[in-house]
Amino acid sequence: MLKALNKTGLVFFPAFDWAIDPTHPEREERLLYTQDQVLEEGIFDIPGIIEYKPDLVTAHDIQRTHFCVPDEPSVTTESHLISAGGAKAIANAVMNKEVKTGFALVRPPGHHSMRVSHGGRGFCHINMEAIMVEYIRTQFGVKRIAIVDTDCHHGDGTNDIFWHDPDVLFISLHQDGRTMYPGTGFPGELGGPNAKGSNLNIPLPPGTSTEGYLYVIRNCVMPILAEFKPDIVVNSAGQDNHYTDPLTNMNFSAQGYAKLTSLLKPDIAVLEGGYAIEGALPYVNLGIILAMAGLDYSGVVEPDYNPEKLKQSVSITDKIKKTTDQINAYWQQRHELREKSGKPGELMIRHKEVFYDTDNIFERQKEKIWICRDCGGSFEIDSKATPGNHILGVHIPINACKACQEKGYDFFERADRTKYDRIYLQDRPKDQYEIK
Amino acid sequence: MIIGLDVGGTYTDVVLLSNKGIEKKVKVLTDPSNLFASVLSGFTQILGTTDPNAIERVVISTTLTTNALVQQEMGPIGMIVSAGPGINPNFFCTGEHYYAVSGSINHRGREKAPVNKMEIEEIAKKLKKAGVKYVGVVSKFSVRNPSHEILIKRILNRDFKKIFLGHHVSGNLNFPRRIATTHLNAAVFDLHKSFFEAVKKSLAEKGLTIPIQILKADGGTMSLESSMDFPGQTVLSGPAASIMGAIPYAPANQDAIVLDIGGTTTDIAFLVDKAPLLEPLGIQRGQYKSLIRSLRTDSKGIGGDSALRVNQGELSIGPDRQGPAMAFGGPVPTPTDALVVLGLMDKGDPEKAKEGIHTIAGQLDLSDIDAAEYIFKRCCNIILKKTFEMIDELNSQPVYTVHDFLEGYKLSPRQILMLGGPAKFFAKKIEALYQIKTIAVPESEVANAIGAALARTTCEVSLIADTEQGIVTAHEEDFAEPISKTYSEDDLIETAYTLLKEKALNSGANPENLEEVEVVEFQKFNIVRNFSPRGKIYRAKIQLKPGLIKGFETILH
Numbered sequence: 001m002l003k004a005l006n007k008t009g010l011v012f013f014p015a016f017d018w019a020i021d022p023t024h025p026e027r028e029e030r031l032l033y034t035q036d037q038v039l040e041e042g043i044f045d046i047p048g049i050i051e052y053k054p055d056l057v058t059a060h061d062i063q064r065t066h067f068c069v070p071d072e073p074s075v076t077t078e079s080h081l082i083s084a085g086g087a088k089a090i091a092n093a094v095m096n097k098e099v100k101t102g103f104a105l106v107r108p109p110g111h112h113s114m115r116v117s118h119g120g121r122g123f124c125h126i127n128m129e130a131i132m133v134e135y136i137r138t139q140f141g142v143k144r145i146a147i148v149d150t151d152c153h154h155g156d157g158t159n160d161i162f163w164h165d166p167d168v169l170f171i172s173l174h175q176d177g178r179t180m181y182p183g184t185g186f187p188g189e190l191g192g193p194n195a196k197g198s199n200l201n202i203p204l205p206p207g208t209s210t211e212g213y214l215y216v217i218r219n220c221v222m223p224i225l226a227e228f229k230p231d232i233v234v235n236s237a238g239q240d241n242h243y244t245d246p247l248t249n250m251n252f253s254a255q256g257y258a259k260l261t262s263l264l265k266p267d268i269a270v271l272e273g274g275y276a277i278e279g280a281l282p283y284v285n286l287g288i289i290l291a292m293a294g295l296d297y298s299g300v301v302e303p304d305y306n307p308e309k310l311k312q313s314v315s316i317t318d319k320i321k322k323t324t325d326q327i328n329a330y331w332q333q334r335h336e337l338r339e340k341s342g343k344p345g346e347l348m349i350r351h352k353e354v355f356y357d358t359d360n361i362f363e364r365q366k367e368k369i370w371i372c373r374d375c376g377g378s379f380e381i382d383s384k385a386t387p388g389n390h391i392l393g394v395h396i397p398i399n400a401c402k403a404c405q406e407k408g409y410d411f412f413e414r415a416d417r418t419k420y421d422r423i424y425l426q427d428r429p430k431d432q433y434e435i436k
Numbered sequence: 437m438i439i440g441l442d443v444g445g446t447y448t449d450v451v452l453l454s455n456k457g458i459e460k461k462v463k464v465l466t467d468p469s470n471l472f473a474s475v476l477s478g479f480t481q482i483l484g485t486t487d488p489n490a491i492e493r494v495v496i497s498t499t500l501t502t503n504a505l506v507q508q509e510m511g512p513i514g515m516i517v518s519a520g521p522g523i524n525p526n527f528f529c530t531g532e533h534y535y536a537v538s539g540s541i542n543h544r545g546r547e548k549a550p551v552n553k554m555e556i557e558e559i560a561k562k563l564k565k566a567g568v569k570y571v572g573v574v575s576k577f578s579v580r581n582p583s584h585e586i587l588i589k590r591i592l593n594r595d596f597k598k599i600f601l602g603h604h605v606s607g608n609l610n611f612p613r614r615i616a617t618t619h620l621n622a623a624v625f626d627l628h629k630s631f632f633e634a635v636k637k638s639l640a641e642k643g644l645t646i647p648i649q650i651l652k653a654d655g656g657t658m659s660l661e662s663s664m665d666f667p668g669q670t671v672l673s674g675p676a677a678s679i680m681g682a683i684p685y686a687p688a689n690q691d692a693i694v695l696d697i698g699g700t701t702t703d704i705a706f707l708v709d710k711a712p713l714l715e716p717l718g719i720q721r722g723q724y725k726s727l728i729r730s731l732r733t734d735s736k737g738i739g740g741d742s743a744l745r746v747n748q749g750e751l752s753i754g755p756d757r758q759g760p761a762m763a764f765g766g767p768v769p770t771p772t773d774a775l776v777v778l779g780l781m782d783k784g785d786p787e788k789a790k791e792g793i794h795t796i797a798g799q800l801d802l803s804d805i806d807a808a809e810y811i812f813k814r815c816c817n818i819i820l821k822k823t824f825e826m827i828d829e830l831n832s833q834p835v836y837t838v839h840d841f842l843e844g845y846k847l848s849p850r851q852i853l854m855l856g857g858p859a860k861f862f863a864k865k866i867e868a869l870y871q872i873k874t875i876a877v878p879e880s881e882v883a884n885a886i887g888a889a890l891a892r893t894t895c896e897v898s899l900i901a902d903t904e905q906g907i908v909t910a911h912e913e914d915f916a917e918p919i920s921k922t923y924s925e926d927d928l929i930e931t932a933y934t935l936l937k938e939k940a941l942n943s944g945a946n947p948e949n950l951e952e953v954e955v956v957e958f959q960k961f962n963i964v965r966n967f968s969p970r971g972k973i974y975r976a977k978i979q980l981k982p983g984l985i986k987g988f989e990t991i992l993h
Contacts (some may be wrong), residue, residue, distance in 0.1 A: 001723070002527040017837040022962055023969055029961035032973075036543040039524050040577055042612035045725050053834045054841070081836045246966070274574070282543055283521060290523070301521050303540060303548035 003047025009085040009102035010305055012038070013054045014052075018079040018108065019340030020358065023248065025275040026123040030107055037282035038289070048409040049293055053091055054086035054106065057135075061088065063433035064134035065161060065426045067116045067393035069385065072360045075117050075322055080125050083108055086134040087270045094118040094232075094267055095140045100290050103237070103269045105285060111151060111236050111272050113390070114160035114184065116393060118385040120358030122153065122182060126133065128238050129270050133168065136232065137398055138431050143167055146230035148221060148264060149174070149237020151272040152214075152248040154185030157270045158236065159199055164192035164369060165376045167399055169200075172222055173213065175248055176203040181357070189327050190334075192369060193341035193348050194377045197334025200224070200327055206249035207318050209312040210256030212320045213241065217263050220324045224331050225265050235266035237285045239274025244302075250309040254280070258287030266292075279304070342371040362386045368411075374401035378408035380415070389421040398428035405429060412436075437490050438988070441478050441888025442651075442677045443471055445917050446699070450478040451883040452486065453988065460484070461882045470851070471500055472631060476638055488643035488923055494984075497651035497673040497888045500631055501624045505524040505671060505724075510623035514563040514571035514596070516556065517615055518584055520548060522576065528612045533568055535559045537588075544603055544902075545580030553621045555589045564595050569627060572618035574602030576611045580900070582911045598625060604665065606727035606976060607912045617718065617726040620668035628667035632660055639810070649944055653730035655680045655712055655982035656894025659944030669728050672719055674884065676731045679705045679712055680891045681883030682853040682963040683984055685875060686710045687689020690847040693823055698857035699741040699982040700757040702819050704826055705733045706847060711952075711981050712900050713830070713847075729896060732830075736822040738815060740772040740858050744792075746799035750868050762792035769796055771815050772858065776931070821941060855880050893945035896979040897936045904963045906970030910935055925960060925974055932978045940980050952981040 014031035021027070038044075039366040043084035044051050061084070068075040086106035094102045111129065113120030119125065129147055136142050147198035149163070149172040162168040170191075177183045177312035186203075191199035202216055225233065239245075254386040261269070274281050282300050289425075290297040330337070342348055352365040362385070369379035373399065376397035384390040392415050417436060425434040437459065439449045443466055452460040462481045467476045477497065483491075493795065503512055510829040514533040519525035520540025537556065540549040563571065571592055576586040577930045582603035589599045600622045602614040636648060649657040651673040678696045686692045686707045694712075696703040706713045712731045719730040739753025745752045745768075753771065761772035763784025769792030776789035790804060797807030827847055837840050852874040854863045860876035867874040877883050901908040903923050909916045913935055919927070933953065940950055957977040 003525070012834060012836070013841075015837050015838055016959060017839050023967050027962065027964065029963075029973070032961055033543045036577075036609060037522070039609040040543065040611050042610045045610070045612060045720075050763065051834050053832050056841075077838075078842060082838060082841050094918050144541075182707060215652075266686075287524060299519075299522055302520060303542060410967050420614075 002046050002295065004046055006100040006292065007050070008289070008293040009052050009090055009099035010043075010289065011052045011054050011104045011106060013086045013106045015079045015083065015084055015107050018077065020120070020123060026108055030275070031105065031281065033278050034105065034281045034285045037182075037286055040280055041284075041286060043289060046293070046295070048091070049289075050099060052089045054082050055092070056081050057084040057131060059087055059435065061131055061135055062426065063426065064138060064431070065115065065130045066113070066126055067381070067383075067391065068126070068313055068330060069118045069383070069389050069424070070422060071117065075119060075125050079108060080414055082106070084110065084126060084128045084131045087128045087268070088135055089315055091132050091136050095136060101267055101357035103289060105271045107271065109272045111149060111155040111158050111238070112153070113157040114354065115395070116363070116381055116383045116391070118349040118359075118361050118363055118388050119356050121354070121356040123273070123358055124157060126335070127157045127161060129234055130158055132268070132270065133234065134428075142231045143399070144157040144228065144230045145169070145232050145234065146171070146225055146228060147234045147236060148266070149238070149272070150241070150260065150428060151236055152209045152240040152245065152250055153181055153238065154201065155236055156182050156184050159185070159201070164195050164379060165397060166195040166198045167376070168225070169198050169230060170356070171200045171224070173200065173202045173204060175250055176205055179206050180248065180277060185329065187323060189328055190337065192377070193371050194338065194369070194375070196337035196341055197331055200331065202323060204250070204323070207251060207312055207316050208320065209251035209310045210253050210259070212312050212316060213252055213256055214259060214263070215320055216324055217260055220327050222263065224330070227282055232268070233260070233264065233266045235264060235269040236272045237269040238272035239281055239424050242274065242276050242280035242284060244276040245274065245281040249370050251312065253303055253305060253310065254300050255281035255297070255306070257284045258291040260293035260302060261288050313433050337406050344371050344373050346371045356368050361388055363388070370404060370407050372401060372404050375399050375404050378404045378411065381413040390419075391422045391424065392420045393424045393426065395426045400429055437486070438493040438889045439479070439482055439491055440885040440887070441475065441496070442674060442884040442888050443474055443497050444884065445499065448474045448478045449882045451885040452482050452890055453883050453889050455885070455987070457665045457880060458886070458935045461879070462640045463882070468503070471498060472634055476634055479639060479642065483642060491644055491646060493649065493889070494639070494646060495649040495657055495824060495891060496590050496635070497884070497890045498670065498675045498901055499674055501628060501667060501671045502674070504624050504627055505620065505718045507537050511626060512566065512568050513571070513619055513622045514568040515619055516559060516571065516573045516588055518551070518575040519611070520576050528615045530615065533563055533566060537783055539575060539584045541575060541577040541584060543577055543580065545577060545628030547581070547583070550585050553582050553591060556588055556762070562590050569597040570600070570622040572594050572615070572622045574611070574615045574618050578603040578614070579609060579898070579911055581606055598873070599624070600910070603911045604652050606718065606729070607896070607910070608727055610717055610727060612944055613718060613725050613727045616724070617728055618727065620671070621666055624667045626949040627663070628670070629664060632663070634762055636660065647944055649893070651677055651891055651896070653728055653889045654714060654894050655731050655891055655946070656980070657891050658893065662943045663968055668726070671728060672730060675733045676705045677884040678703065678855050678886040679731055679733065680982070680984070681885070681888070682855055682877050683707065683710050683712070685853055686770050687851055690851065691847050692851045692853055693849045694853045694855065695819060695823070697819075697854065697862060698739045700737065700739045700754070701735040703733050703735045704736055704823050705731055706830070706849065708847070714982070729894075734822070734826055736819060738818050740856070741766070741770050744771070744796055744811060746796055746901050749799060749800070751796070751811065753818065755774055761789065762841070763789035769793055771811055774811040775858055775861050777804060777808040778812065781858070782947065811853070812865060813869065816862060820866065820870060847913065852873070857881065890984040891985055892949045892985045893940050893942055893943050894982050895936065895939045896977060897932055897939060898977045899928060900931050900973065901933070901974040912937060921971065925958070928976050929955065929978070932976050936978055936980060945980070946985065949985050950980065952983050954979055956982050
């Protein structure tokens with residue numbers, strides 16, 4: 001008889017009445033055929049697989065992660081609150097030990113949303129995984145978290161949010177930024193001065209197949225996770241590496257996704273992109289669910305799957321090996337890199353430009369952070385959006401040392417109210433959000 | 437006049453109803469080894485001297501198929517399943533003659549791998565050799581495209597008595613349940629057919645020649661003829677009969693709880709504006725899961741005859757029954773004995789009841805009266821706790837649209853309807869303890885037979901229109917028609933109504949009772965290829981709701 005080896009929680013929220021617009025890839029029926037496949041397979045009848053209803057995230061949940069400009073209701077729709085709430089519901093089920101592992105099949109996605117959100121970019125408005133991670137840290141006191149982003153696009157939003165956070169290891173596998181939106185995620189992007197090496201970006205050449213993906217997981221991701229020793233592993237489970245995806249150029253398969261999942265063994269997986277809604281998603285999602293539950297997934301194969309046709313070339317294999325070696329080297333040097341990036345007490349400044357392709361907004365950022373060896377360091381972001389607002393956001397990290405907490409308040413108090421439309425303070429140790 | 441007959445585990449209850457009310461009621465002991473005799477004796481006694489020509493309607497509910505299922509008394513059934521990609525179909529094996537074959541249909545109903553004719557012919561030979569007479573054929577996604585099931589049936593046709601196809605069972609997606617349900621239909625067919633042919637013959641001999649209706653698990657009826665294709669639908673019609681019997685007393689425009697307190701178990705169900713809630717997919721009991729439409733009921737192992745025990749100062753009630761209450765000659769004290777001791781029930785032997793409760797009282801260090809009161813309260817608490825858990829569970833059902841998430845219906849019952857022997861005592865106590873209006877249903881001891889008598893025909897139709905492929909289908913009804921690009925939601929609903937009416941009339945519905953139609957599900961999606969719209973998919977499910985036939989409700993008040 002069929003029985004899940006790992007008790008697995010699922011939130012299924014396909015938002016059948018929400019779309020960016022009617023022919024946009026992020027539209028109503030994106031998960032329709034996945035739902036058909038999951039229902040036809042009788043997944044919810046399998047003992048040990050439990051379906052949860054999504055929760056609803058509150059403004060406060062979002063404020064731990066984002067500076068939504070001008071405020072949360074302006075940036076989000078109900079659908080975003082439910083989608084992020086789906087991840088939150090799964091987090092509760094896993095953290096309360098009702099299930100061993102959980103998968104939130106929710107949409108809209110979130111991994112392109114950065115700490116400052118003026119609107120939609122890359123189909124994302126708020127970041128589901130980041131909101132969930134901050135919720136888990138506050139609610140359950142978890143210290144070390146790893147996020148492995150396997151979406152085909154660089155998880156630049158999640159990367160931005162945890163850029164300065166040495167306690168969150170963010171690893172993104174994605175199609176090379178020179179060939180794909182959002183055009184970032186190169187190996188040298190390793191995180192802020194206090195968190196160098198806790199952001200790892202692994203670009204993969206177009207045409208990477210199952211072999212290449214699994215090589216990176218086995219030879220890079222797993223050894224690094226073993227050293228980092230996270231309390232929780234989160235997978236941003238994008239499904240657009242599939243060989244039939246209309247927006248990307250990779251050769252990954254349903255079998256590959258299932259194997260990746262059984263190697264990575266994420267505590268929580270959250271769906272991200274994936275737009276081959278008929279030919280890929282039904283099989284990929286089924287494969288991931290079965291793998292998470294510890295069930296046999298060998299029969300989950302796309303009807304037109306031909307591994308011979310999808311084989312990657314020798315040159316691709318070589319490139320992947322080189323990238324992997326480089327990433328492993330960075331990881332080993334992470335302590336030296338942090339030492340080299342500046343002296344404690346120094347103020348570092350970073351300029352950044354962000355384009356919101358979904359909502360057509362251009363944003364300029366100036367970020368200031370204090371170098372600190374004891375914590376991630378408090379920082380402020382001066383952000384001006386065109387069209388839009390000019391704001392200042394101050395972030396005090398959850399594990400901030402006493403000095404950095406004071407420095408954060410210093411940023412906030414010194415900010416000139418005449419210069420900005422709004423000034424925000426994200427005080428994570430106190431779990432407070434202030435606006436002046 | 438109408439006859440309703442419900443064969444229960446202990447008693448067979450029969451009522452004769454006229455437009456003046458209950459004309460006659462009869463209770464005969466059920467002989468589990470000879471249900472036919474029980475049914476016949478019920479009919480003989482209820483008819484008495486009544487002119488059989490005055491009977492307009494006969495509805496029967498039996499435990500025949502339920503017993504067969506529980507006791508696994510089913511003949512050898514051949515099952516041929518084709519799965520395609522996904523979970524290994526051998527997990528859903530129904531028994532010895534189960535064959536997983538090639539062939540695959542995808543979620544859109546497109547053929548991805550063909551049926552292998554030789555393979556099927558080989559299996560046919562093996563099944564024949566093994567003496568198999570009935571075969572079930574199920575393919576994955578057959579509700580989207582049944583052509584493989586139909587083709588396999590054609591290959592098998594000559595060699596077997598009857599072949600059951602998965603897509604006829606339900607329009608719902610769920611391959612494992614489709615296999616189990618098709619198998620059940622095939623497995624109980626012989627038993628069901630011979631039983632009801634015998635009943636029909638005997639009733640005809642008594643002059644009762646009107647069509648017989650059979651109660652289903654969803655609290656609706658179907659004609660004897662249509663039951664032959666789906667005998668599995670009669671499983672668990674007993675609990676449905678009782679719940680239907682409570683409907684005349686249910687409040688309109690409100691939610692209500694139905695509690696049926698039996699000897700060993702209490703059945704719990706819910707009514708919304710006098711209509712019972714249904715299982716979303718079908719009957720499930722423990723590991724057994726099917727696509728048989730069913731009322732949403734759950735039971736708790738507590739009843740009037742539950743065994744009472746004290747372990748380390750803690751009272752436990754049930755879940756087992758050792759026999760009747762001590763007041764009625766049973767071996768161990770029961771909640772019924774507590775009712776006798778409290779002076780609420782003036783039946784049975786009060787001395788025996790007191791003797792039983794006294795031993796419990798001693799162990800709990802209470803007086804006899806206090807112990808009886810404590811037992812009674814605990815019973816109410818346990819039943820209500822389970823009820824509230826069910827309500828919470830119902831209200832936390834996942835939903836799939838933003839609209840349903842925000843506007844979804846929340847069940848909030850304000851009234852309890854109680855059935856079963858001790859209903860009137862429990863009703864008072866529960867009302868006092870929980871401040872919820874609670875009534876004991878009048879004629880509660882034959883409510884099941886009344887429910888069967890007054891249940892109307894129910895059915896459900898699922899349709900899919902795909903304007904890209906230019907077709908509207910309801911495969912469960914063997915219906916498919918070409919459509920144009922401009923086919924709309926309204927067109928689909930109109931087609932759905934026509935099919936539902938036809939199906940209802942074929943199942944023996946009275947044309948007067950076809951109004952309670954409800955659209956259960958409706959979904960609409962764009963089909964987009966290369967960023968441009970290619971067409972629309974509409975999906976609809978409509979049903980004739982379970983409820984009572986017109987014109988009889990008021991007679992019971």
